[in-house]
Structures are given as structure tokens and as C-alpha cells.
Amino acid sequence: MIGTGRSDVHVTITGLGAHVPERVVTNDELAQMVDTSDEWIIERTGIRERRIAADSEALSDLSVPAAQQALEQAGVDAKDVDLLIVATVTPDMMFPSTAAILADRLGARDAAAYDLSAGCTGFMYALAQGYGMVAGGLSRKALVVGGDVLSRILDWSDRSTVVLFGDGAGAVVLEPTAEAGFLAFELGADGAGGEHLWLPGSGSRKFEDPDRFVKMNGREVFKFATRVLVQSAEAVLDRYQARVEDVDVYVPHQANVRIIDHATKKLGIPSERVVINVDRYGNTSSGSIPLALADALADGRLAPGSLVLMTGMGAGLTWGSALMRWTIGTTA
Numbered sequence: 001m002i003g004t005g006r007s008d009v010h011v012t013i014t015g016l017g018a019h020v021p022e023r024v025v026t027n028d029e030l031a032q033m034v035d036t037s038d039e040w041i042i043e044r045t046g047i048r049e050r051r052i053a054a055d056s057e058a059l060s061d062l063s064v065p066a067a068q069q070a071l072e073q074a075g076v077d078a079k080d081v082d083l084l085i086v087a088t089v090t091p092d093m094m095f096p097s098t099a100a101i102l103a104d105r106l107g108a109r110d111a112a113a114y115d116l117s118a119g120c121t122g123f124m125y126a127l128a129q130g131y132g133m134v135a136g137g138l139s140r141k142a143l144v145v146g147g148d149v150l151s152r153i154l155d156w157s158d159r160s161t162v163v164l165f166g167d168g169a170g171a172v173v174l175e176p177t178a179e180a181g182f183l184a185f186e187l188g189a190d191g192a193g194g195e196h197l198w199l200p201g202s203g204s205r206k207f208e209d210p211d212r213f214v215k216m217n218g219r220e221v222f223k224f225a226t227r228v229l230v231q232s233a234e235a236v237l238d239r240y241q242a243r244v245e246d247v248d249v250y251v252p253h254q255a256n257v258r259i260i261d262h263a264t265k266k267l268g269i270p271s272e273r274v275v276i277n278v279d280r281y282g283n284t285s286s287g288s289i290p291l292a293l294a295d296a297l298a299d300g301r302l303a304p305g306s307l308v309l310m311t312g313m314g315a316g317l318t319w320g321s322a323l324m325r326w327t328i329g330t331t332a
């Protein structure tokens with residue numbers, strides 16, 4: 001459980017970008033592949049459609065446009081980025097890292113670049129690392145990317161997983177700021193629950209029956225998700241001594257509308273303050289929170305001064321929250 005930094009240096013998001021593949025896959029299309037229906041998927045998950053990468057698209061291809069938008073908004077030249085973290089479980093390949101590939105494609109010469117694996121919570125972990133590096137003076141301009149092409153590791157004949165996920169990526173630039181920005185973090189992991197959402201056979205552990213696809217115990221993950229979304233949000237608010245009523249914009253991981261509704265009600269956050277886009281993108285794993293931030297910035301809900309609460313959860317099992325005072329966009 002990692003907590004709030006003690007640094008006097010404030011750190012904020014100065015640029016934000018997001019990108020999804022062009023191809024939309026509707027629930028009706030999935031119903032032609034597996035035994036499911038539009039009604040079942042909407043009722044149990046709230047998902048109506050998702051984006052799926054073309055055969056020629058890898059994670060770095062989705063990340064380049066997202067990163068370029070973020071750099072442009074921040075007014076930062078790629079060559080000045082000194083740290084590049086990509087949070088993902090679907091890198092282009094095991095090595096070189098997607099971060100190194102991305103640094104090369106963006107022209108971020110000499111930036112330290114590495115991938116980070118924390119399941120769907122990856123973006124929250126990477127944000128905390130970027131914050132720590134900038135607050136500690138190791139980095140001046142950090143680019144943090146969260147994204148996944150989960151469609152590559154799904155069993156397209158398994159109706160229990162294939163309906164949930166989609167592909168997408170988001171990026172933020174982190175820089176020191178005079179005030180505001182990140183206020184507190186809370187991260188954690190429970191490896192004992194790892195087998196509820198995993199990809200056995202994808203690394204150095206030998207399995208008798210290796211599997212190339214995601215395996216999930218949906219009910220267990222559902223229970224875990226509803227519990228940690230609430231606990232982690234309460235912990236991060238408590239750390240900054242903020243109240244739920246103070247939160248202007250709540251950005252939960254976009255896994256399932258029922259999970260989000262449960263957390264929202266339990267926390268007591270009014271529904272108009274909750275960002276939801278899982279209906280259009282499904283669960284994009286590490287792309288989920290930056291994609292939702294980009295939506296909220298575009299529709300004017302995120303404005304300078306907004307108190308923003310973000311909470312992710314996913315494979316590991318992992319979870320992570322951040323509380324921040326937003327600093328970019330137009331004041332309403």
C-alpha cells in the first residue's frame with residue numbers, strides 16, 4: 001500500500017491524448033460468433049460496442065497518436081521527454097519494450113523507457129511512478145501511456161470473456177507545477193487472487209496445458225472489483241482528508257456498468273459526477289482510465305480546479321487510486 005509523497009514539488013498532467021482503433025464491433029456481431037445476445041451483454045455489463053484493432057495494428061500503433069496528442073496539448077517536444085512508461089499486458093512483443101519502440105517512433109531520444117505490468121490497474125501504477133520520478137527530481141517531463149490490445153489474447157469462442165474487452169490507448173504528460181496536481185495515491189495487490197484473471201503459459205512458468213488466452217473467473221473478479229473500488233477510493237480520500245462530497249469528477253476503471261454503479265452508490269457519488277464510456281469501448285484495460293479522462297475533458301466536465309478521483313483494478317489482483325486537482329482545459 002503506497003501512500004502520498006512527501007515531496008514539496010507538485011506534479012500535474014499537462015497534456016492528455018487517447019486513441020482507439022477504427023473498427024467498431026457491436027454486440028450483434030459478437031452474437032454471430034458465440035452464444036450470446038445484445039440484451040444479455042447490455043443488461044449484465046452495459047457494453048454496447050467496442051473497438052478492435054486491425055491485424056496490422058499493435059499497441060505502439062495505438063499509442064503513437066495518443067502520445068502525440070498529449071505532447072501537443074502540453075506544448076512539449078518529444079525530444080525533451082526524459083521518461084516514458086507504457087503500462088500494458090499486451091506489448092508489441094516481450095522485448096524490446098513497447099516504451100522503447102514508442103520513444104523511437106516519437107523521437108524521444110535518450111528517454112528512459114520501460115513497460116509496466118499491473119493488469120488493468122497498469123495506468124494507475126504508471127501514474128504513481130511518473131509522479132514519483134518527477135516529484136523526486138529524476139524526471140522533468142514524463143510521458144505515461146496506458147493501453148492494451150486485449151483482442152489478441154482473447155479466446156474468440158469464449159462468450160464469458162469476449163464480450164467484455166476492447167482495444168485502446170491513452171497518454172498523459174507529467175510535469176512539475178507550482179501548485180495543485182496530484183494530491184494522493186493508494187496502490188495495492190493481492191497475488192492470492194491471481195488465478196481469477198490470468199494468462200497461464202505466457203511466461204517462464206511451464207504448464208502442462210498452456211493457454212494462450214485470458215482465463216477469468218467472472219464472479220470472483222466481480223466481487224473483488226466491487227470491494228476494492230470502494231475501499232481504495234475511501235483510502236485515498238482519507239489520506240488527503242477529503243470527503244466524497246468534494247469529488248467533482250469520478251473516473252473508475254471501465255469494466256462493467258454494474259461494477260461502477262455499485263461503487264458509485266456505496267461511495268455516495270452523484271451519478272452526474274461519474275464518467276462512463278464502457279458502453280462504447282468495453283474494458284480497454286490500461287487504456288480505460290485515460291480514455292475516460294479524455295472524454296470528460298472533451299465534454300467540459302474536467303475543468304481547472306476539479307477534484308478528480310480515479311480508481312483502477314485488475315489482474316494481479318491489483319488496485320490503485322489517485323486524487324488530483326485538475327489543471328488543464330477551459331474554466332466553465
Ligand SMILES: CC(C)(COP(=O)(O)OP(=O)(O)OC[C@H]1O[C@@H](n2cnc3c(N)ncnc32)[C@H](O)[C@@H]1OP(=O)(O)O)[C@@H](O)C(=O)NCCC(=O)NCCS
Pocket residue numbers: 035036037040041044045120159160163164216218219221222225255256283313314315
Ligand atoms: C462476467 C460477468 C459479466 C458475468 O455476469 P454475471 O451476471 O456474473 O453472470 P454469471 O457469471 O452469474 O452467469 C450467468 C449465466 O450467464 C451465462 N453467460 C456468461 N457469459 C454470457 C454471455 N456472454 N452471453 C450469454 N450468457 C452468458 C453463464 O454461463 C451463466 O449461465 P448459467 O446460469 O446457465 O451457468 C460478470 O461476472 C463480471 O463483469 N465480472 C467481472 C469481470 C471483469 O470486470 N473482468 C475484468 C476486470 S479488470
